[in-house]
Amino acid sequence: MVQEVLRLQNLQKSFGSVRALKNASFTLGEGEVVALLGDNGAGKSTLIKAISGVFPVDRGDIYVRGQKVSIRSTRDAMDLGIETIHQDTSLAPDLSIARNLFLGREPVNLKWLGVFAPLDLAKLRDAASALLKRVGISKKLDADALVSTLSGGERQSIAISRAMQFAAKVIILDEPTNNLGVEETHGVLRFVKEVRAAGHSVLLITHNIHHVFQVADRIIVMRRGEIVAEQTVADTDLLTVESIITGADMSALLKETRAK
Amino acid sequence: MPVGKRGSSLVRSPQFSSLIILIVLLAVFAIADANFLSPLNISNMMAFLPELGIIALGMTLLLTAGEFDLSVGAVFGLAPVVVMLLVQNGEASIGVALLAGLILCVAIGAINGVIVTKIGISSFLVTLSMLLVVRGAALYITQGFPLKSWDQPGFFVTLLAGSFNIGSFRFYTSLWWFVGLSLLAIYILRYAKLGNWISAIGSNRNAAVARGVPADAVKICLFILTSVLAGLAGMISAFRISAASPVAGTGYELEVIAMVVVGGTALTGGRGTILGTIVGALMLRSIRNGIVLIGVPGLAYNIFVGVIILAMLILHALLQKNAARG
Ligand SMILES: Nc1ncnc2c1ncn2[C@@H]1O[C@H](COP(=O)(O)OP(=O)(O)OP(=O)(O)O)[C@@H](O)[C@H]1O
Ligand SMILES: [Mg+2]
Numbered sequence: 001m002v003q004e005v006l007r008l009q010n011l012q013k014s015f016g017s018v019r020a021l022k023n024a025s026f027t028l029g030e031g032e033v034v035a036l037l038g039d040n041g042a043g044k045s046t047l048i049k050a051i052s053g054v055f056p057v058d059r060g061d062i063y064v065r066g067q068k069v070s071i072r073s074t075r076d077a078m079d080l081g082i083e084t085i086h087q088d089t090s091l092a093p094d095l096s097i098a099r100n101l102f103l104g105r106e107p108v109n110l111k112w113l114g115v116f117a118p119l120d121l122a123k124l125r126d127a128a129s130a131l132l133k134r135v136g137i138s139k140k141l142d143a144d145a146l147v148s149t150l151s152g153g154e155r156q157s158i159a160i161s162r163a164m165q166f167a168a169k170v171i172i173l174d175e176p177t178n179n180l181g182v183e184e185t186h187g188v189l190r191f192v193k194e195v196r197a198a199g200h201s202v203l204l205i206t207h208n209i210h211h212v213f214q215v216a217d218r219i220i221v222m223r224r225g226e227i228v229a230e231q232t233v234a235d236t237d238l239l240t241v242e243s244i245i246t247g248a249d250m251s252a253l254l255k256e257t258r259a260k
Numbered sequence: 261m262p263v264g265k266r267g268s269s270l271v272r273s274p275q276f277s278s279l280i281i282l283i284v285l286l287a288v289f290a291i292a293d294a295n296f297l298s299p300l301n302i303s304n305m306m307a308f309l310p311e312l313g314i315i316a317l318g319m320t321l322l323l324t325a326g327e328f329d330l331s332v333g334a335v336f337g338l339a340p341v342v343v344m345l346l347v348q349n350g351e352a353s354i355g356v357a358l359l360a361g362l363i364l365c366v367a368i369g370a371i372n373g374v375i376v377t378k379i380g381i382s383s384f385l386v387t388l389s390m391l392l393v394v395r396g397a398a399l400y401i402t403q404g405f406p407l408k409s410w411d412q413p414g415f416f417v418t419l420l421a422g423s424f425n426i427g428s429f430r431f432y433t434s435l436w437w438f439v440g441l442s443l444l445a446i447y448i449l450r451y452a453k454l455g456n457w458i459s460a461i462g463s464n465r466n467a468a469v470a471r472g473v474p475a476d477a478v479k480i481c482l483f484i485l486t487s488v489l490a491g492l493a494g495m496i497s498a499f500r501i502s503a504a505s506p507v508a509g510t511g512y513e514l515e516v517i518a519m520v521v522v523g524g525t526a527l528t529g530g531r532g533t534i535l536g537t538i539v540g541a542l543m544l545r546s547i548r549n550g551i552v553l554i555g556v557p558g559l560a561y562n563i564f565v566g567v568i569i570l571a572m573l574i575l576h577a578l579l580q581k582n583a584a585r586g
Binding site for chain 1: 451466
């Protein structure tokens, strides 16, 4: 197996009486695209929010490159090289593309002024333009344009390029193709492939199994807060995965999974 | 504050359309009554302007971050009352009393901010309750009577409410406070890292938090800032008229919010403009002043003010729609 980048061990998380995450463990390898599947409410978003520091887990360990880490804030996760693009939008629509790309990591002059330091606007704009060019966003986008003027697909591309730009080890995408048109969806899938080619690992959450078979190396299925199946894409097919997700004939499939 | 292209987008920006309306209004008042542009009248307007304008600066930043504060008018009343009581009862020198008033404002803002961010109650409800608490406190400790203010000249009086003449115009030092604080607010919102955070929090709080922006801390600081500016404005006003009334500033919260939104700041957060707020403050001030001069009956003022505010908001909404389409 390729070198391990991220390993989760027995993660647990409850919201009051709802056990959103029961005992989740899995490993993500370098340059690997893993698809996380499961019905609504299975706990997928909860799992990735725990990894990206949105909230702490109740129990369980997270390892990055074999080192045990504690992720208490989104800043911790970012510093560990984990970049997340959340389901509930990742951009501030009233800010320009450039300001969004560097939100939380703004280039400034006079650093000693802390939060009062003036933004290095020239650098901000140049770096943003260079990045937009590098990730090859087909339509010419102005780094000064407000994000609210962009299409859903363009926004998703901006969010993904931001994740790539900070050379993240792990990029997590929560339903990145939601609400996107055909062309925009292909754009996002192309991004995922490029990201992998550049050596990043990707954790992809989606409800579209067809997309999974186009880009993923491995599939993980969650049900009611638990990981119920784990298979490499080459060893399975669409119908099998579909029935695992819906829970049809679970016992037989679980046996099959264990046998492998 | 979005960084837009200069030129065409400046013309379409909300603060620009507000500026045009302001100029039209000033022209109408000036033609209708020659006294409108007289030194005495301009001096009068400039005396009142900073008091509400200073609060509006804080409110602009707070609104941009997606929250607002209804307790500013009450804080405007309470702060000077507390200061004067401490001095009159001989419990503190004027300097110490002012410091105590300042700390009180910090505390009120901090309580607002912590309840809104940490307990998650809307700022409308929290600051509405705070309005009642603070106004009630001012009435109770004064038993409802206005206090005679500190009228002996001294360093602090000059600092807050000193006046000077330029030609036949008479200006108060509060104008300098307003100018200085405006420049600072413009810098913060447009050019500083903090301003980027404030706009991002108001535009999409989750996105900002996901990028490691300390949204709650920023909001709490803005609540404190707004409260402190309201207290400062209250003291400036009390020193200027040499009296501190427990009912001073009644209704100011709505007047201030009107100034801010008339200037083009979005009530829903994310889009704030200090220049627009300055224009908005000038506009509301000159409307109140102008309609008196052109002979609108006193009891009808608010009809005019309300209609003009509504017209401005409709204009902004239409421009916004146009920009989205274009
Ligand atoms: N902040 C929260 N407070 C309370 N319950 C929550 C919270 N977040 C998630 N849950 C609950 O935890 C469970 C898992 O939710 P989660 O968002 O992880 O599902 P999901 O797999 O991402 O679903 P979807 O495919 O619809 O996005 C659900 O029952 C949900 O109601
Ligand atoms: Mg989800």
